[in-house]
Amino acid sequence: MSIxxxxxxxxxxxxxxxxxxxxxxxxxxxxxxxxxxSVGSGKTTLLKVLTxxxxxxxKETISIDGxxxxxxxxxxxxxxxxxxxxxxxxPYAFFIGSSVDExxxxxxxxxxxxxxxxxxxxxxxxxxxxxxxxxxxLLAITSITYNTRFVVFDEPSSYLDLELLEEFLRLTxxxxxxxxxxxxxxxHDPFVLNLxxxxxxxxxFRDSNIVSNPTDSMDIGYLNDMYKSCINERALIKExxxxxxxxxxxxxxxxxxxxxDVSINASAGDIICVLGPNGSGKTTLxxxxxxxxxxSQGMLDIKGRxxxxxxxxxxWYIGSSVLEEIKRFSFxxxxxxYDIFARYFMLERHLLRxxxxxxxxESRRLALLLAFLSHPDILLIDEPYLGFDLKSRYLMKKVxxxxxxxxxxxxxxxxxxxxxxxxxxxxxxxxLSSDK
Amino acid sequence: xxxxRFLGYLLGILAEVFTPRVRRNYLKPWSAITLLxxxxxxxxxxxxxxxIILICVEIIFMFITETIKAVxxxxxxxxxxxxxxxxxxxxxxxxxxxxxxxxxxNFLRVCSLTLSSIIxxxxxxxxxxxxxxxxxxxxxxxxxxITLRNYFVILQVLKNINDIYQINYAYTRDEKTxxxxxxxxxxxxxxxxxxxxxxxxxxxQEALLSRYQSLVIxxxxx
Numbered sequence: 001m002s003i004x005x006x007x008x009x010x011x012x013x014x015x016x017x018x019x020x021x022x023x024x025x026x027x028x029x030x031x032x033x034x035x036x037x038s039v040g041s042g043k044t045t046l047l048k049v050l051t052x053x054x055x056x057x058x059k060e061t062i063s064i065d066g067x068x069x070x071x072x073x074x075x076x077x078x079x080x081x082x083x084x085x086x087x088x089x090x091p092y093a094f095f096i097g098s099s100v101d102e103x104x105x106x107x108x109x110x111x112x113x114x115x116x117x118x119x120x121x122x123x124x125x126x127x128x129x130x131x132x133x134x135x136x137x138l139l140a141i142t143s144i145t146y147n148t149r150f151v152v153f154d155e156p157s158s159y160l161d162l163e164l165l166e167e168f169l170r171l172t173x174x175x176x177x178x179x180x181x182x183x184x185x186x187x188h189d190p191f192v193l194n195l196x197x198x199x200x201x202x203x204x205f206r207d208s209n210i211v212s213n214p215t216d217s218m219d220i221g222y223l224n225d226m227y228k229s230c231i232n233e234r235a236l237i238k239e240x241x242x243x244x245x246x247x248x249x250x251x252x253x254x255x256x257x258x259x260x261d262v263s264i265n266a267s268a269g270d271i272i273c274v275l276g277p278n279g280s281g282k283t284t285l286x287x288x289x290x291x292x293x294x295x296s297q298g299m300l301d302i303k304g305r306x307x308x309x310x311x312x313x314x315x316w317y318i319g320s321s322v323l324e325e326i327k328r329f330s331f332x333x334x335x336x337x338y339d340i341f342a343r344y345f346m347l348e349r350h351l352l353r354x355x356x357x358x359x360x361x362e363s364r365r366l367a368l369l370l371a372f373l374s375h376p377d378i379l380l381i382d383e384p385y386l387g388f389d390l391k392s393r394y395l396m397k398k399v400x401x402x403x404x405x406x407x408x409x410x411x412x413x414x415x416x417x418x419x420x421x422x423x424x425x426x427x428x429x430x431x432l433s434s435d436k
Numbered sequence: 437x438x439x440x441r442f443l444g445y446l447l448g449i450l451a452e453v454f455t456p457r458v459r460r461n462y463l464k465p466w467s468a469i470t471l472l473x474x475x476x477x478x479x480x481x482x483x484x485x486x487x488i489i490l491i492c493v494e495i496i497f498m499f500i501t502e503t504i505k506a507v508x509x510x511x512x513x514x515x516x517x518x519x520x521x522x523x524x525x526x527x528x529x530x531x532x533x534x535x536x537x538x539x540x541x542n543f544l545r546v547c548s549l550t551l552s553s554i555i556x557x558x559x560x561x562x563x564x565x566x567x568x569x570x571x572x573x574x575x576x577x578x579x580x581x582i583t584l585r586n587y588f589v590i591l592q593v594l595k596n597i598n599d600i601y602q603i604n605y606a607y608t609r610d611e612k613t614x615x616x617x618x619x620x621x622x623x624x625x626x627x628x629x630x631x632x633x634x635x636x637x638x639x640x641q642e643a644l645l646s647r648y649q650s651l652v653i654x655x656x657x658x
Contacts, residue, residue, distance in 0.1 A: 053642050079646060082653030086646040092593075093640040094647065096581050097563040105563055106651060128592060145650040152646075292599045308603050313593055315635065316600045318628025329605070356635040374604065 001071045001149050001182050002026050003033065003050075008066035010045055012058075017042035018202060021066070025198055031176050032169060032195060035186040037202030038389045039346070039361030043186035044089060044154055046202065050184065051086045051152055052079030071149055078150065085143040089154040089360050089387070090314060091135040095127050100138060103127070107142045115141045115171055118164065121279075121434075129254065132312050132383075133159045133278025133415060140168055144175070150182050155360065157189035158386045161277050161415040169195055188389040191418075220402045223344050227373070231331040242268045242304040242377040244289065244409050249298035251284050258284045261298075264430065266409045268377075271400065273423055274413040276432030282413035283311055285432070286382045289411060304377025304409070309367045311382040317355035322347060322366060325355055329370040345369040345395065360387030365395065372399055378409045385416055397422055449508045463559045465568040475552045479545050484537070487544040494551040502558070513550050517543055566651070574652050581648065582640050586633075593636065594629050601625060 005023040009016065025033055035043050045062075048054040052075035054062050070078045078084050088094060097103045100122045104112055112119065119141055122134055130138065136159035144151060151172060156165055172183055185192065193199060244266040251259040258281045266272050276282050287293045288300065290308040310316065319325035326338050342348040345365045350358060355366060364387050371379055384396055400410050400423070412419055412426075420429065463471070479487065498506035524539045562584045569577035605621070 048642070051646055053645055056645060057638070057641060079649055082650035084646045085650060086643070088639070088643045090639065093636060094643040096566055096644070096647075097561065102561055102563045106567075143647050143650075145653075147650055147653050290599075290603050292603070306603055308600060310596070310600055313596055313600075313632070315632065316597045316628075317631075318597075318601060318624045320627075320631070354631065356631050370604065 001180050002069070003150075003182060003184070004067070004069045006067040008049075008064070008068060010042065010049055010065075011063045012045070013061060017045050021046070021200075021202075023200055025182075031173055031181065031197060032183045032185065033198045033200065034192060034196030035184065035200045035202060036188050036193070038188065039365070039387065039392050040359050041202040043188075043202055044359060047086070047152055047154055047184070047186050050075055050150075051084045052076040053086065082145065082147040083149040084152060085145070085148045085150070086152045087136070087140050087143055087154065087156070089158070090312070091132060091139050091159065092312060094139045094143075095135075098127055100125050100127065100130070103138060103142045108144075108146055111144050111146070111175070112141065114175060115168075118167060118171070131279050131281075131283055133161070133164075136160055137164060137168070137278065144172075144181075146179070148179065148181060150184060153183070153185045153187075155187055155387060156185060157187050157192050157416070158360070158383065159278070162191050162417070164278060165192070166195065189385075189416075189418075190390070220344070220398045223341065224402060224406075226336075226340065227332070230334055230336045242407060242409060243301065244270075244272075244304070244378055244411070245299075245301040246289070247299040249285075249288060249300060250296050251281070251288060251293065252296040259288065259295075259432075262430065262432070264411075264428065266411075266428065268407040268409060269404050270427040271404055271410045271412070271423055271425060272428045272430065273419055273426040274411065274430045274432060275415070275417070275420060276413075277415055277434050280432040280434045282415070282432060283382055286310070286380050286411070286413050289378075290380055302378065305374075306378045306380065307371045307374050307376035308380045309364070309371060309382065309384075311386060314360050314386070315356050315358070315363050317366070320354060321352050322355055322358070323351040325366065326351075326369065326373065329373045331373065331375075341369060341373070345372075346392070361389065361392055364388065365392060368396060368399055372403070375403070375406070376408055378411070379403055380411045380413075382413050383416075384412050384414060385418065393418075393422065401425075449512050459559070461559075462561045462564060463556070465560065465565045468556055468560045472552065472556055475556075476549065479548050479552070484541050484544055487541065487548055491544065491548050491551065494548065494555060497555060498551070509554055510551070513547055517546055517550075520546070570648075570652050574648075577652075578644065578648050582637070582644060586637060586640060593632060597628060597632060598625055601628070 003023060003025050005021055008018060008021040010018045023033075035046060037043050045054065048058075049062075049064055050068065050070070055064065055076050056079070068075055071083065073081070073083070075084075095103055096106065101124065104119075104123075118137055122130065122138055127135070136156065140153070140156070160168065169183065172181065175181060176183070185196065244264060246262060246264040249259060249262040249264075250257065262285060264272060274282050274285060284293070286308065288295055289302065290306055291302070317325050319328060322342070323338060326341065330336070330338070338351070339348055342351055345368065347362065347365060347369065350362060355363065358366065379400075385393055388396065400412075404410055412423065420426070478490070482490075495506075495510060498510065502509070521539055521543050524542070528534050528539070562581060565584075566577050566581050569580065601621075
């Protein structure tokens with residue numbers, strides 16, 4: 001199977017997303033092709049063009065020039081022949097059935113048995129009870145059929161921990177020998193670079209006008225001072241005694257312990273890192289701390305104003321534009337130049353866009369900006385690096401450190417060990433295991 | 437934030453009621469469609485006594501099979517439709533034509549239709565419908581799968597948006613409470629939900645397109 005792209009240029013509503021991309025790979029030599037690039041570089045758009053989805057659903061708005069052949073077929077022909085398995089960035093819209101077993105009915109038994117080590121612990125569960133990582137794992141397996149020749153992943157590292165991703169690619173390469181599969185991955189996690197046989201960096205094929213300004217050209221302290229100067233100081237006064245205390249916290253659903261005996265003791269300025277593999281209960285713990293769900297057992301004592309950035313849904317906004325959303329969360333009681341805030345968070349080009357049209361990384365940066373404007377006593381972030389490139393990770397680190405210095409308690413939950421390295425100042429590291 | 441809390445509670449119940457369970461036995465797609473058609477014809481033809489009997493049978497059935505979930509569903513349905521009785525009565529008073537029987541029989545009809553749909557939806561699997569329809573009518577099967585997918589997912593997601601917005605907006609702005617602001621926020625949340633619904637619809641189409649195509653080809657090839 002071959003993937004040939006010559007002089008590919010993609011533009012949406014007159015804006016060039018990718019200019020003159022060339023790629024020529026043969027599956028025998030390079031079964032895993034990684035498409036990388038910064039947030040908003042057009043990785044997802046390129047995947048939608050390669051899979052024929054853009055040509056089917058967005059004929060009117062997207063302009064595609066150039067030559068693309070997948071195994072000698074156009075993407076649309078390959079899609080119609082059922083040769084493409086596309087695993088999207090947000091897993092929850094993908095499933096047809098309501099339980100894991102229903103989904104497996106649709107899948108090929110031989111393929112499912114190959115991946116049995118990755119799927120057996122999910123059997124018997126409802127789709128709604130799966131964590132985002134478990135969902136992504138299930139859909140990666142169920143999307144492959146015997147017709148599949150191209151398995152296309154969008155941001156797998158955001159949902160799968162590295163061990164699982166390695167295991168999945170190992171098994172898929174095994175299958176690739178029989179079915180002659182090509183695996184195309186769009187991701188910006190540096191760990192994924194090691195798993196690829198060929199790397200395509202989309203930042204080399206972008207219109208220079210649309211590259212965002214770097215965050216480090218401005219000091220976050222300056223941004224903070226500017227914000228404080230335009231607001232009513234009372235709005236930012238912290239609780240007299242911000243605290244987050246959990247003792248032997250447990251959460252049980254359908255006779256299954258999701259969280260068992262978790263204890264946290266944090267005071268103002270602490271950064272807590274919650275680490276664990278897929279399905280270990282990180283999101284459930286965050287929901288408990290955000291008071292969305294109540295613990296089955298244990299004591300939870302939280303004092304302070306909470307801000308929660310969830311993993312799913314990535315987009316939870318109600319404003320019709322990014323600017324409207326920023327204004328809603330801002331405490332400024334006079335007109336202020338929001339461009340400066342937007343520039344720092346690399347959103348200056350998107351102020352008038354609907355938040356639902358942003359990419360995952362852009363949407364998460366907006367959530368981070370709203371958290372910055374809200375100055376919460378407790379900031380909970382589920383999978384902080386979801387959809388983030390290195391530049392965005394640096395931004396996240398700066399914002400978190402700034403809020404921590406001002407006395408906010410920060411809780412970060414992630415499957416990525418990069419968190420542990422990046423936030424060496426974590427005052428408490430909580431490791432959750434999937435085996436309760 | 438009372439209105440938002442109530443909205444969150446309502447969305448929570450709806451999400452719970454409309455989430456299917458894993459069962460041993462399911463209805464075949466054609467038998468589910470036939471059953472729903474027969475029930476609908478029955479509901480629109482019979483008088484109120486037979487309608488009350490049907491509702492009683494449905495409630496007993498739900499209590500036996502669903503317990504707590506059923507109690508919530510029944511209370512919710514009757515409370516919601518009671519508002520329609522009040523609206524209908526007010527409209528009739530305004531027009532000067534009072535027909536209590538008309539209002540009551542229609543109230544019973546919508547209640548029994550909703551209860552029947554909830555019961556049947558608990559005993560069907562989208563997968564069976566897709567497998568049944570895909571080889572015959574691929575486009576219709578795709579539309580059904582997207583519609584049912586959205587139907588099951590959307591309430592859950594709307595509840596999430598409401599929960600998250602309430603935490604992030606209300607919890608960080610203690611002073612901005614009160615009925616007027618709550619109403620304003622609830623309207624905005626509904627507006628945001630509409631954005632989300634459109635986004636979800638497009639996204640589901642994208643997500644299912646390649647998978648569905650592979651499935652149809654697989655089934656055609658046996």
